[in-house]
Amino acid sequence: xxxxxxxxxxxxxxxxxxxxxxxxxxxxxxxxxxxxxxxxxxxxxxxxxxxxxxxxxxxxxxxxxxxxxxxxxxxxxxxxxxxxxxxxxxxxxxxxxxxxxxxxxxxxxxxxxxxxxxxxxxxxxxxxxxxxxxxxxxxxxxxxxxxxxxxxxxxxxxxxxxxxxxxxxxxxxxxxxxxxxxxxxxxxxxxxxxxxxxxxxxxxxxxxxxxxxxxxxxxxxxxxxxxxxxxxxxxxxxxxxxxxxxxxxxxxxxxxxxxxxxxxxxxxxxxxxxxxxxxxxxxxxxxxxxxxxxxxxxxxxxxxxxxxxxxxxxxxxxxxxxxxxxxxxxxxxxxxxxxxxxxxxxxxxxxxxxxxxxxxxxxxxxxxxxxxxxxxxxxxxxxxxxxxxxxxxxxxxxxxxxxxxxxxxxxxxxxxxxxxxxxxxxx
Numbered sequence: 001x002x003x004x005x006x007x008x009x010x011x012x013x014x015x016x017x018x019x020x021x022x023x024x025x026x027x028x029x030x031x032x033x034x035x036x037x038x039x040x041x042x043x044x045x046x047x048x049x050x051x052x053x054x055x056x057x058x059x060x061x062x063x064x065x066x067x068x069x070x071x072x073x074x075x076x077x078x079x080x081x082x083x084x085x086x087x088x089x090x091x092x093x094x095x096x097x098x099x100x101x102x103x104x105x106x107x108x109x110x111x112x113x114x115x116x117x118x119x120x121x122x123x124x125x126x127x128x129x130x131x132x133x134x135x136x137x138x139x140x141x142x143x144x145x146x147x148x149x150x151x152x153x154x155x156x157x158x159x160x161x162x163x164x165x166x167x168x169x170x171x172x173x174x175x176x177x178x179x180x181x182x183x184x185x186x187x188x189x190x191x192x193x194x195x196x197x198x199x200x201x202x203x204x205x206x207x208x209x210x211x212x213x214x215x216x217x218x219x220x221x222x223x224x225x226x227x228x229x230x231x232x233x234x235x236x237x238x239x240x241x242x243x244x245x246x247x248x249x250x251x252x253x254x255x256x257x258x259x260x261x262x263x264x265x266x267x268x269x270x271x272x273x274x275x276x277x278x279x280x281x282x283x284x285x286x287x288x289x290x291x292x293x294x295x296x297x298x299x300x301x302x303x304x305x306x307x308x309x310x311x312x313x314x315x316x317x318x319x320x321x322x323x324x325x326x327x328x329x330x331x332x333x334x335x336x337x338x339x340x341x342x343x344x345x346x347x348x349x350x351x352x353x354x355x356x357x358x359x360x361x362x363x364x365x366x367x368x369x370x371x372x373x374x375x376x377x378x379x380x381x382x383x384x385x386x387x388x389x390x391x392x393x394x395x396x397x398x399x400x401x402x403x404x405x406x407x408x409x410x411x412x413x414x415x416x417x418x419x420x421x422x423x424x425x426x427x
Contacts, residue, residue: 001099004094007037007072009052011054011080012080023059029286034066049090051077060074077089084200107230115227133228135225155211159198245266266285271291280296310326318335322338322340351376367384
């Protein structure tokens with residue numbers, strides 16, 4: 001059966017205490033809502049609708065730049081009067097659609113495509129009018145509770161502010177992710193009211209109305225509560241980042257990468273790391289980074305976008321590399337900045353080496369050829385090329401190309417003044 005997706009991204013996010021709409025807050029460098037857009041797009045929906053409201057023009061402008069196989073159609077919610085009201089805004093776009101509508105919040109970046117596929121399959125195979133994605137948590141504070149009858153069937157969802165003391169003890173919670181029979185959903189939306197403590201139109205009331213009409217409602221349980229975590233505060237934004245980092249660390253370790261301290265391995269989900277590489281503590285690996293096999297990275301290393309490490313590369317402590325290629329077996333052991341550079345194979349970069357890649361107006365490239373040896377505390381003022389097997393004396397500031405096999409020296413000559421200390425003391 002065909003399906004479409006509706007993502008609710010109209011809220012302000014008051015608890016973020018920010019001028020930026022909640023769904024645009026960066027999570028590991030990308031807006032929160034990008035994650036759910038890209039996850040939903042993996043499922044191949046016929047259409048994706050994105051409901052926007054607060055700072056709608058800003059949200060639309062930001063999301064139109066996202067590369068997706070299915071571009072979202074934007075739906076405007078001028079007043080934020082609840083989740084049910086948000087879905088109502090797409091009524092005209094859905095009135096001729098008889099398939100499944102997958103409804104999701106725009107602030108749930110951790111949901112996986114596998115879980116959403118499971119939800120869709122469960123909904124379709126069970127023939128349900130609606131299916132709720134649920135999970136069980138130890139502390140359900142802040143979430144709507146799933147209310148079941150004595151037979152275990154779902155009878156409704158109660159929001160926490162409207163829940164009784166007994167209902168608040170329920171630990172099965174609503175994820176705010178649903179599958180609906182689209183035409184039944186549209187019919188029920190016309191019956192919901194804002195008669196609640198929030199004065200809002202709850203989408204959850206559709207579940208109660210469907211049950212009152214004797215339609216079957218399913219509940220698909222995910223065993224991983226982190227998947228349905230919403231982002232409402234800065235603390236939750238930070239927690240989501242930690243979860244994504246940990247997921248990536250687990251994925252890499254399962255693929256043969258050694259990570260000595262997964263809790264301090266900040267590896268972007270889109271970074272690539274080859275087997276038998278060792279990641280030491282306190283390492284940051286950004287997106288668009290590729291690390292080969294058998295490398296050593298860290299501790300306290302920062303690999304920025306555009307970094308490419310070939311097999312067997314060593315990047316040590318307090319090293320930053322940006323938009324650079326480091327060849328097979330080369331070493332950048334400590335205290336160096338490598339930016340906009342191409343480093344060949346078998347190169348040794350001494351401590352304190354800096355590629356001076358920016359002159360205040362433009363970036364320039366440094367090329368260090370195979371087998372070169374760069375002495376400690378060297379400044380390489382780009383654009384500059386160091387030839388194959390060339391050496392640079394420690395403490396040099398290199399502004400001109402160095403030929404193959406040559407020694408480059410660019411520093412003041414040392415002068416020793418004999419008996420200077422004794423003469424100074426006498427004066």
